Amino acid sequence: MTKLDVLISEAVERVEQDVVNLRRDLHMHPEVSGKEERTSALVADYLAGLGLEVKRCRNNYGVRGVLRGGRPGPTVALRADMDALPLTEETGLPWASKTPGVMHACGHDVHTAILLGVASVLSSLAGELEGNTTFLFQPSEEFFPGGALGMIEEGMIENPAVEAVFSLHTQPAPVGCISIVEGPIIGSVSTFSLRIFGKGGHFSSPHMAVDPIVTAAHVITALDSMMTRRLDPLDSAVLTFGMIQGGTRDNIIGDMVVLRGNIGSLDESICRVLMEELEKVVQGVTQAMGARYKLKYIHGYPTTRNDPRATDLVRRIAGPIVGPENILVSKPTLGGEDFAYFLQKVPGAMFFLGTQNPDLEPVPVVNHDPRFNPDERAIPIGMKILAHLAARYAREGRE
Ligand SMILES: [Zn+2]
Ligand SMILES: [Zn+2]
Incomplete structure (x- = not known):
């Protein structure tokens, strides 16, 4: 374990509770695809507060933050989606949606909170980093034509030119596991x-x-x-x-x-x-x-294809975090995901983050269900993997 690995893990543990609270706030205030006004303003303010270079899309609610590392190196992008679904929540949780008929039932609140947490962790270690990290917060994943294309068209993966891109998605698999497969992962x-x-x-x-x-x-x-x-x-x-x-x-x-x-x-x-x-x-x-x-x-959305080298990097980095036995080989799904557009431009990978725990009440069910209830212990796991991917890509991602 390098000094940077230790620093990342410590920083994640320091902000973990704040990120869980942030996720609950996002969960209470969901916005459907194309209407992510509050969420995108919150994201932009948070990134600006960390001292990142923030750019907002003109044509949609996409937000980008760029963190410059202390030493020269490649630019790696990490991406989260921000939109919720037109569903009435039935979890009865204290942080259930306050907006009737709208719910974060696909875990995009978890994705957004994790990525903001990673921005916080990496910005506190900027001097130690080689190269830049681009944080992409995209709107409208759930509704074709999605938000990714608009962000690409507005140059969000240029200046600095992104060399690789990574993302995660919550999955109804046991918390503590991740899963990934090289090649097509989402149809x-x-x-x-x-x-x-x-x-x-x-x-x-x-x-x-x-x-x-x-x-x-x-x-x-x-x-x-x-x-x-x-x-x-x-x-x-x-x-x-x-x-x-x-x-x-x-x-x-x-x-x-x-x-x-x-x-x-x-x-x-x-x-x-x-x-x-x-x-x-x-x-x-x-x-x-x-x-x-x-x-x-x-x-609609093209196939989401994981690059073999990027997939291998995710596996290598996740190994010490979740344990090699908890890295599952994902079965591809036929669902559709607009992260595919980023992967058409630059190599990278998406992995699934297990969020299921049968002891939770209500028992977390599948994504898009009104009782969807992800286990928040997945949050620090997702943060660690994404933070390490960005921090270690310069040395290990090009091997
Ligand atoms: Zn979804
Ligand atoms: Zn989703």
């Missing part, structure tokens, strides 16, 4: 909206009408079959309809059904191919049923 997502137009009529005379509900039912079933017949069984992808809407009364054949859904895959090209296949199916089925359709789709 890419395409979103679609499909309108099926039929011809309305009386329920007793379907032959005089074109029933969009029956057509939609066939479309859904045919698309389920498409996923097993058109997709290479060795590739992974998922198609889910999250919404279906149609009809006004039980005895009326309506004239339109709206379906919305997502396709997720570890590979953007698979999403694109499946979207083309989806349109072929929709075209064929609606035509056969005498209906018409309108399909709109957006290719």
